[in-house]
Amino acid sequence: MFENLSERLGGVFDRLTKQGALSEDDVRTALREVRVALLEADVSLPVARNFIKAVEKKATGAAVTKSITPGQQVVKIVHDELIAVLAGEDEDPGKLRIDNPPAPILMVGLQGGGKTTTTAKLAKRLKERDGKKVLMASLDVNRPAAMEQLEILGKQIGVDTLPIVKGEDPVAIAKRAKTQASLGGYDVYMLDTAGRLSIDEELMAQVAAVRDVAKPRETLLVVDGLTGQDAVHTAENFDNRIGISGVVLTRMDGDGRGGAALSMRAITGKPIKFVGLGEKMDALETFEPERVAGRILGMGDIVALVEKAQATLEQEQAERMMKRFQKGQFNMNDLRMQLEQMIKMGGMQGMMSMMPGMGKMAKQLEGADIDDRLLKQQIALINSMTKAERANPLILQASRKKRIAGGAGMDVSDLNKLLKMQRQMSDMMKKMGKMGKGGMLKQAMRGMFGKGGMPADMAQGMDPKAIEAAARQMGGKGGLPGLGGGALPPGLSGLGKKK
Numbered sequence: 001m002f003e004n005l006s007e008r009l010g011g012v013f014d015r016l017t018k019q020g021a022l023s024e025d026d027v028r029t030a031l032r033e034v035r036v037a038l039l040e041a042d043v044s045l046p047v048a049r050n051f052i053k054a055v056e057k058k059a060t061g062a063a064v065t066k067s068i069t070p071g072q073q074v075v076k077i078v079h080d081e082l083i084a085v086l087a088g089e090d091e092d093p094g095k096l097r098i099d100n101p102p103a104p105i106l107m108v109g110l111q112g113g114g115k116t117t118t119t120a121k122l123a124k125r126l127k128e129r130d131g132k133k134v135l136m137a138s139l140d141v142n143r144p145a146a147m148e149q150l151e152i153l154g155k156q157i158g159v160d161t162l163p164i165v166k167g168e169d170p171v172a173i174a175k176r177a178k179t180q181a182s183l184g185g186y187d188v189y190m191l192d193t194a195g196r197l198s199i200d201e202e203l204m205a206q207v208a209a210v211r212d213v214a215k216p217r218e219t220l221l222v223v224d225g226l227t228g229q230d231a232v233h234t235a236e237n238f239d240n241r242i243g244i245s246g247v248v249l250t251r252m253d254g255d256g257r258g259g260a261a262l263s264m265r266a267i268t269g270k271p272i273k274f275v276g277l278g279e280k281m282d283a284l285e286t287f288e289p290e291r292v293a294g295r296i297l298g299m300g301d302i303v304a305l306v307e308k309a310q311a312t313l314e315q316e317q318a319e320r321m322m323k324r325f326q327k328g329q330f331n332m333n334d335l336r337m338q339l340e341q342m343i344k345m346g347g348m349q350g351m352m353s354m355m356p357g358m359g360k361m362a363k364q365l366e367g368a369d370i371d372d373r374l375l376k377q378q379i380a381l382i383n384s385m386t387k388a389e390r391a392n393p394l395i396l397q398a399s400r401k402k403r404i405a406g407g408a409g410m411d412v413s414d415l416n417k418l419l420k421m422q423r424q425m426s427d428m429m430k431k432m433g434k435m436g437k438g439g440m441l442k443q444a445m446r447g448m449f450g451k452g453g454m455p456a457d458m459a460q461g462m463d464p465k466a467i468e469a470a471a472r473q474m475g476g477k478g479g480l481p482g483l484g485g486g487a488l489p490p491g492l493s494g495l496g497k498k499k
């Protein structure tokens with residue numbers, strides 16, 4: 001149902017194959033296409049616009065791990081955002097309020113949307129999955145065939161229907177259904193109201209009158225998912241007049257554009273509880289945002305791959321480094337990894353904005369024209385060392401230093417700064433390792449390599465005094481606000497100074 005969107009996005013994402021953090025241009029190009037694709041999938045303009053805005057914010061400068069491409073990263077961000085919009089706050093969309101038996105469920109919608117079919121499908125589901133005793137009643141007095149249709153479906157699925165009494169009005173039928181449900185020991189009774197070709201006053205008044213006597217626990221709007229924006233308007237109308245608790249989108253098995261789901265959730269704010277996927281009585285499924293998002297993108301594999309790559313890489317790296325740090329080992333390879341990680345996290349600024357108490361500093365850096373140049377130069381210095389030198393920088397004598405600096409096109413004084421930085425970080429690691437018996441280090445590592453930089457739980461898990469002590473150990477003359485003493489190794493305090 002979302003072929004258009006997936007094909008288009010596939011094309012865009014294929015082009016984004018470079019490594020490194022995502023540049024604004026990469027993201028913008030991709031998002032322009034995403035937006036067109038959303039509109040083509042019948043997502044309404046304001047919804048598409050807001051969607052793009054949210055993704056843009058998350059994607060620009062997003063960290064990219066080694067084993068995935070920026071394109072894959074964008075897919076993941078778009079995917080996550082789709083889920084966020086589709087799911088809203090609902091935890092379990094398929095769960096209905098059917099406490100206090102008999103619980104009334106009111107089914108509303110336009111004619112031909114699939115209301116009667118969905119009533120029966122849902123009754124079958126409640127009976128079979130939840131073991132509920134269900135009674136169904138047709139309130140469609142305008143079309144006697146509709147009442148018979150429900151009766152036939154009831155027999156087919158083994159669910160009772162309220163006997164048809166000719167000449168009764170919908171409110172009277174609703175009252176009779178309630179009485180029969182109470183007397184018969186039913187858990188649920190479902191009221192299938194009459195449909196109209198379009199929304200009209202008479203229809204709304206009739207449904208409102210039924211609602212007032214039945215006081216439904218759930219009022220489910222059944223709409224044809226293929227009608228796109230019309231379905232969204234219908235939902236808005238029914239919600240304003242009757243008040244709905246959820247939506248069932250039918251005909252999602254068709255080959256329509258399907259963007260209605262996204263607009264529906266974003267515009268009405270009502271949860272999509274079920275989707276109809278065919279004419280058969282079993283063709284009703286709980287609405288699963290992950291599945292729909294996967295279908296919209298047609299890229300479930302990539303998303304899983306990205307998640308797996310990130311998780312494995314992060315965990316392996318974190319564990320390996322933690323073991324070394326606990327022993328107080330911190331050589332040039334470790335330093336290089338740290339510097340690379342900093343670049344991936346959006347440079348100094350990006351990293352600091354993720355660290356507790358350092359948001360202010362990140363702001364100050366904003367105007368300071370800092371790029372990743374210094375970090376890259378430091379990495380270049382490390383790269384021009386031999387394997388033995390990286391593992392044990394203590395062996396670096398004057399001649400080696402000259403060779404290394406020359407190889408990286410820098411001065412020996414730059415290399416000395418880098419060496420000092422490595423020594424201080426190594427000392428710090430030793431102290432931190434002893435201090436918290438690994439506890440603090442573990443937190444710090446998880447913060448560096450876990451999801452999304454430094455999580456809030458890191459700040460919570462840390463003793464403020466320990467943070468201060470560590471900050472003091474990290475040295476540096478220009479102390480950072482929010483972290484007691486200086487927090488940056490001296491080599492890094494030269495950031496931003498143009499060479």
Ligand SMILES: Nc1nc2c(ncn2[C@@H]2O[C@H](COP(=O)(O)OP(=O)(O)OP(=O)(O)O)[C@@H](O)[C@H]2O)c(=O)[nH]1
Binds near residue numbers: 110112118249253277
């Ligand atoms: N492919 C497909 N067909 C469906 C789905 N849900 C309902 N239908 C079909 O749509 C047609 C109309 O469904 P009804 O349940 O009679 O529609 P209604 O909203 O009750 O219509 P009125 O009773 O006239 O108000 C039937 O042929 C159903 O089998 C679905 O999810 N997928």
